[in-house]
Amino acid sequence: MLLLPASIIVLLAMAYPVIWQLITSMQQFGLAQQFGAPPEWVWFENYATLFSNPTTWFVVLRSVLFCLAAATVTMVVGIGLALLMQATSKSVRLTLQIALLLAWATPVVAAMTIWNWIFDWRRGLVNWLLTNLGLPFNGHNWLQEPLSFFAVALIIVVWMSVPFVAFSVYAGLTQVPGEVLEAAQMDGASPWQRLRLIIVPIIKPILGIVMLLQIIWDLRVFTQIKLLQDRGSIASKTDVLGTYIYQLGVGSSDFAMASAMSIFVLLLTIALSWAYVRNLIKEDDES
């Protein structure tokens, strides 16, 4: 009984849309349907159309590449910062933690306006710096070319997501028993050996989860890409999964195609997190 209110609202706003999408994705949704005609069943035809369109594959490829790049860089920098926090003195560590918290706490839309300003083609700080270093970046528009567009997006996403990784890994590092490390040191283990043989195995579960979350989050970046596209890039060359669904559904009102794409994203997310959820079921059995 106590679960009822929460369950109802979650079912209404989450489960129902998923089922609706599953149904819609197998129906025809053309002009007639927008004027109220009952939709026709076409089963998997939408999926076939969608995935025989090379644009879809470019979007998927772009999303996957961006996701892998962002997640990898975030993990490397985040773990590096966590280790650095351990090695620095207290005051430096605190400074670093406050700086990371600032980046983490900034709402994504505000963060995007800041970065748009820093990378502004006319008076942005980056162009000014590069021009002053003697490079030809005066009036350079970073968002025009897909490659530099995604480079900027990568910097922003990494800036925003590194704090979560750094804090989580750092929290894990504090769980490593100091006695074991000291003992290993006395036995002549190098810092590298201590890291590899003692620390990494202990924090492995945390690394696994953080990595998984990064992949899931980075695969469906929407706000960052959308707000960068707002600042004048060619959307068709910079669409990722999220903005593609938005463009299909809200832009062209093709709900069937948008639903098919959404179902694809959901399946992808489930596939990625399957191992993790299964692990949890196992642990829950044991407890």
Add this chain to the structure above:
Amino acid sequence: MSQASLAGSAPRTTTMTAPVEIVSARGRLRTGKPWRIVLNVVGVLLAVVWAFPVYWMVNSALLPNVVLEKTRPTLLPFGGSLKNFQAVIADGSFFKALGISVSIAAIVVVVCLIFAFLAALAISRFRFKGRRSFVLAVLFIQMLPAEGMFIAQYKLMAGLGLLNSIIGVSIIYIAAVVPFTIWMLRGFVAGIPADLEEAAMVDGLSRTQAFLRITFPLLAPGLVASGIYAFLQAWNEFTVALVLLDADNKTLPLWLRGFIQQSASTAIDWGQVMAASTLVAVPVIIFFMFVQGRMTSGLVSGAVKG
């Protein structure tokens, strides 16, 4: 839910490790002195790099446009003023968006806390059939991408006649945030020994009374933390608001986007845009500092331990 976008992001429950500074000497990597100095310098440099964008926002917000127009950027806001802030607030659209954001956040926080509280109580105090499936459903929903569902949510709200309404957006937010708040609160409820309640019941209180008098007060910090979490999610959300709300019903993130778009064809008034960003970001940064420790440890240990 942050970045976390809402459902996952957030990206972002159980063991309560402290916020910023809880480090004992345990697990430290011992390093030699010269190395330590180098690492400290690197640490400070990285801190500067990470904090810089936020500093740059406040700095630009304080500078008049004449200064920002100069080719050479001004690094310190000497002689800065609050003129940009005044200009942003002047046209009233900020306060309208603020009102909408506050209403949505208030609904989300209150409803989420009530629902999550009941659910957390159920899963941590009672053993029942389907309990495990419920816990798993909670975890699973955390991972569903908002980006994969907004089309259907749009149609749903259109069907219910709740498009472009505060209630409609709130319903979606609550559904997205409630699983994690249940998760967070569950940790807090589990941390309060059931013996306390039982002792009170032996002393003649009913189950409800025992709960209200003994457990509830002990739970207050947990409710505050979960409430702030729900607030942050509702305050920051962009995707669902973008799809469900029209121009006349903007939340703050949408308003901020509109602000930068307004002048996109002409030269953007970056001073005002930065002042606007500062107004949206500062409340969040302050609240965030309070709950970040609980959110991190919650996500990680909740994730690890199930």
